[in-house]
Amino acid sequence: MKIQNKFLLRKIKNQLPQLISAALIIAIGVGFFVTLKTVLYQYQKMSEIYYEEYSLADYTIYGVEIDVNDVEKVRQIDGIKAAEGRVMADYVSGDTTLRTFSVPIKEPLINKTYFYEGNHIKKDSECLLLKKYADVNELKIGDNIELKIQNEIHNFTITGLVATPEFVYLAQSESVPMADPLAFGVVYISENYFKDRLNIGYNQINVMLHREVDSAEVTKQIKESLKPKKVLYDLFKDQQISYKMYIEDHNQINSFAYIFPFIFFIIAAMIIYVLQKRNIVRERKQIGILKAMGLSNIKIVGIYTKYAIVVAVLGSLAGCLFSIVLGDYILDIFGEMFDIPELIFTVYLGLWVIGFIIALVVCVVSNFVGIKKVLKIKPAEAMNAEKPKKGKKILLENIKPLWNRLSFNTRYSLKTSLRNKGRFFAVVFGMAVSVALAVFALGFNDSFNYLINTHYNDFVKYDLMVNIKAVPLEREIEIIRLPGVQTYFKSTILPVKIEKENQKLDYPLLIMEDGFDMLNLKNEAGEKINLKDGIALPSYVANKLGVNKGDKVKLSSFGSYFDDIEVEVRDTTLQASSFYIYANYDFIEKEFEINNMLYNTIFIKTDKDVKELSQRINDGEEVISTTSKEQDKNTMLKILETMSFMIQILIIFAIMLGIIVLYAVGIINLTARSYEFIVLKVMGYGTIDIMIAYVKEIFFQIVIAVPFGFLLGNLILQGIKGEFSNDSFVLIPHIYNKSYLLATLLLVIISSIVLLLSIKTINRLDIVEGLKTRED
Amino acid sequence: MNLYEINNITKIYGDGETKVNALNGVSLNIEEGKFVVVLGASGSGKSTLLNILGGMDNATSGEIIFNGKNITELDQRKLTRFRKENIGFVFQSYNLLPNLTALENVEFSTEISKLPKQGADNALAIVGLSQRKNHYPAELSGGEQQRISIARAIAKKPKVLLCDEPTGALDYKTGIMVLNVLRDINKKQETTVVLITHSQDIAKIADVVIKMRSGQILEAVTNPTPLMPDEVEW
Known part of the structure; x- marks a missing residue:
């Protein structure tokens, strides 16, 4: 072995604590980066495979009274790979809500189910149940579940415990994108049961598109083909709540994987710089000896660079190895949070290489900046001890009465610090x-x-938000007379698109009565928001859309509730979550010329037990669902x-x-x-x-x-x-x-x-x- | 034949109030194969002169011709090469690399000069320390460390050995041993030795004695009858 390398190895041995700490700093940066990127890649890979293999619908159209012929018409449109009609409805099962889908007796082509256990249904009296729901509610294959459909109890035997790409996140609705599996689940019963026993037709068509097609054009044709029917709204895959959550989480993990390792690496670079700078000061004489012996600057820098490379190699190796343990742990936790089958840890060697290259660059560059003084050291100067720094009075010394009262020990520590x-x-x-x-x-x-x-x-001042079947605004429904309803406000929540130039966003429009105080809607000045002759947007939405107070935006509603119209943004609200577009009934009725305004939501404040009231409200005939603030x-x-x-x-x-x-x-x-x-x-x-x-x-x-x-x-x-x-x-x-x-x-x-x-x-x-x- | 021709060199450190004229117009010639002692008190400029002769520092003005080549015109890269090929240094405080054994310290020198490793063993044999070659500097006495330092300097077969008070940190007996080694190298290998000291007695072993004071050469005297190191006392 070359003596230069022996010199390096002995230097490392003698400075092991410094080397280990520098390597650990790098290990943390690399470990964090490789772990998060591995988790992200694996999460993305397994999710995408799952979405692909189990055919998550590219497009879903929701409507009423859709029949087999409508589905067939859609299927015939160019660019459509597959189309399936389906029934979707929420039914109560004990204390829980089960989103119920129809499935054909032969397995579906779109939104297929992954079987953890059991088999597909063979009879109309059988069902498939989401495993996540089954597990927490202690249900197993062979057990019966009861569904309250049209005020009657219907029994089904569980034949399979499944997962589905539609519910990677247990998304109940926009406002409950991650429901509690104790209270919400998914069940599949036979298409025939819906048709023959319940007399319920399809209310959605799931569509798979060929890859290369113009999706806007194809979906336009789909809507055209269904024209006589009432289409309520449509969703592309990237608007599907669970998929949207997946994309959001994916982006956040991605941000984590870049931002924090970046910060860690910057800090690691700064620390290695400081460490090496101090090393140079300490090893000044050795550097002088090496120079006196005829070792060139490049070779001396080479020794320190090799030191930095050792730090990078050890640090990145430790970081990568650590990523196996941590990554596996994170994916285990993810597996509990999201329903993605076979989400297991895999090592991505490419990421290890990237982690190593980043570590190498960080170490070598910060090392060089730290040691560049080596180039200037003259051997003759380095042979002698460094001249003591010129003594200088510190500021405190000028305040004689104070300075003289300090002990020698304090004066020494102050002067040493500042010298x-x-x-x-x-x-x-x-x-x-x-x-x-x-x-x-x-x-x-x-x-x-x-x-x-x-x-x-x-911000949130209500206790309960009740979704009801739409009823005319002037009609009061029974539930508001229940004991415990302290105050209430009627409102209408509609899915709308808001558009400004090329930016189009989907947010619910919340139309409210005068005096609505169920949300603490205030603008940046802390005043109550102004809804006179216009709408208000959360600041976040306004920024995203690039609009200010006084700007005009276009609102378009699904299901032709109203025609597209330009409205003025009158105010912006300060809020951290629950983003709606806000308007009042007066404005909407006048602007959209609606005479028979319907409402579909009631916000309630109560002074009684919220859970108890919620249960009583749920028994109401018009009630679809209830969510509490809690x-x-x-x-x-x-x-x-x-x-x-x-x-x-x-x-x-x-x-x-x-x-x-x-x-x-x-x-x-x-x-x-x-x-x-x-x-x-x-x-x-x-x-x-x-x-x-x-x-x-x-x-x-x-x-x-x-x-x-x-x-x-x-x-x-x-x-x-x-x-x-x-x-x-x-x-x-x-x-x-x-x-x-x-x-x-x-x-x-x-x-x-x-x-x-x-x-x-x-x-x-x-x-x-x-x-x-x-x-x- | 002159190994060094030194013409009117000056060296100024600092500026303004802190300005120090370390060398003030020094001119002299050093003949090849001679044992030269530079004698002077602390602050006389002898170490500065040695550093400049060895290419470890630059003169502020003047020129130094080494073996017919003006080394004052060399940039840092060429000065490094000059040191590597021509100069062996011996320091008062030995300056061995503490992380390397005696042999490795010497081998490092041959490695830098791209010479065969055997040169290191020979050099250790010359200074009589072959049996201590696997010891680290911390395990060696001061005299042994200095002899390793000499072995390191001669292993690469330099044209000149520049020794900065090599006995300054040693007791008399060890000092004599070190001087004997240097004298042997000078005579047997015909390596020019320039040794600086403040001891008049050590100067007695030199072929040429250069006396310095306040950055200037007072006189350069040829010693017709240099003593053997064993014959001097201090």
Whole structure:
């Protein structure tokens, strides 16, 4: 082996703690990146295979009184690969709601079911049940389930426990995109049962399109072919709630996989830069010797670069290996959250290579920037000890009465801190980064808690939202007379498209009565929103659409409730979730010339038990479903479940990184100062005196680092908020005081540990050898 | 034949109030194969002169011709090559690489100069430390470390050996041992040796003694009867 390489290996051996900490910093960046990208790839791959193999419908059209001939007409249109009619209806089963679909006795071609257990139905009295629902409700093959259909109980025997690409996320509706399987499930019963026993016809057609077709053109033809029938609305695959949730989660994991490793790598680069810069200062004489022996700058830089490569190799290898354990764990959790069969962990070697290349670039570049001073070192200068820095009075020294009252120990620690600014600020920087990471990670978590709290405590004021069959506005339905209904407001919720120039978005339109106070709708000035002669939009939607107050937008409704019309945006609302387009009845009736306005939703406030009232309301004849604020909140928590889980992982990583950064900077600081401590010992300063001065120095550093850490953590959080806002919620950066406190406490604890390690090191310092071999 | 021709070199450190004239118009010739001692008190400029002769530092002005080539015109890359091919250094504080064994320290020198590794064993044999070759610097005495440092310097067969107070950190007995090694190398291998010291007694072993003070050469005296290292006392 070449001596240069032996030299490198021995250098590594002697600086093992520094090397390990640098490699761990890289391992965290690579580990986080490879884990998340692997999870993302596998999640995406398995989902896409699932969607493809089990034929998630490309397009679904919802209507009434659709028959076999209509389906056949659709099937004949050019560009259609397959079309199937289906019945979809929600029925009550005990305390739960079961979305019930019709299936042919032969297996369907579209939205096929994946069988975890059992077989397809053979008789009309049999059914298939979503396994997720069956598991939590303790149902198994052979068990019976009861469905309350048209006020009669119908029994079905379970023959198969299934999953379906339509319900990767158990999406009950737009407002309940992740339902609780204890309360909501999916069941498949035979098409004949619907037709012959219940006399219910198709109300949807699922369509698979050929890949290369113009989907807009084909769907236009579909609608044309169904013209005499009443088409309510249509959905493309990417508008299907579960699929939309999958895309949103996919994008969020993707953002996680890029943004956080990027931040980690930037921090890793900065720490490696600081470590190598300190190494160069410490190894100045060795560099001088090598130069005196005739080793060129390139070769010396080469030795340090190889060191950086070793850090990159070890770090990325550790990170990649760690990703196997963590990735497997995350996918296990995902498997519990989403219904994707065969979602198992696989190693993507390509990602390992990418992780390694990133680590290599980070290490080599930051190393080079850190050591570039090597190029300028003249061997003659390096042979001699570095000239002491010119002594300079610190600011405090000019305040004589104060300065003179300080003990020698305090004056020493103050002057030492400020004499070697590079070293002092390297530690301050390390501390600030650790605090920033902790503040950011904890603050990220806080922001979501804040979102939930403000939204459900301050914004949502109703207790129950009841969906009913549409009835004329002037008609009062029975349920409002139930005891416990304190106040109520009627409203109409319609799916609409809102359009501004080329930007088209789907949001529900909430039409409300005057005085509606079930949502705390306020604009940015904190005033009640203005709905006079126009609509109001949540700020998030307005920004997404690129509209301001006073701009005109086009509204179009599905199912020809009203014709397309241009309306003015009168106001914007500040809210974090539950995005609607807001309008009042007066405006809609006048603008759209509607005389027989119907309402389909009732918001209720109650002073009684919400659950009990909800059950009584559900018995109402016109009632379709009821959701309580608490259920909505749980739904939101469910939506945030993936994010929340990722945040927990992030917090662990960020705190680990913070600890390693502090440890690395602490170790290098301690090594660089051993000569100074030896001199102090020679002068008769005991370990305790040195430690007291050291503690004071660390205290000054903490005092400076903490505010910078807070600021940096806030800036990172502000910087990523856009990436983590979507149609379900908007991330509002908000850090609770306890997080600031925790981050500071963490810094104090780690610094104390480094201090304790220092005692051991200082006690072990060999004065004689230390003075002899100052720079070796 | 002159190995070095030094013409009016100056070296100024710092500027303004901190300006120091370390060398102030130094001119001299060093003949090939000679044992030259540069004698002077601390701050006389002898180490600065040695560094400039070895291409470890640049002169502020003046020229140095080494073996017919002006080395003051060389850039850092060429100076590195110059050191690699021509110069062996011996320092007062040995400056061995602590992570390498005695043999590896010497081999590193031959590796840098792209010479066969056997040169390292021979060099260790010359300084009488073959039996200690696998020890690390921390396991060797000061005298042994200095002899390893000499072995490292001579292993690459330099034209000149520049020694900066090589006995400064050693006791008398060890110092004599080191001087004997240097004298042997000078005589047997005909390697030019330039040694700096502040000891008048050590200067007695030199063929030529150059006395310096305040960055200037006071005199350069040829010693017709150099003593053997064993004959001097300090």
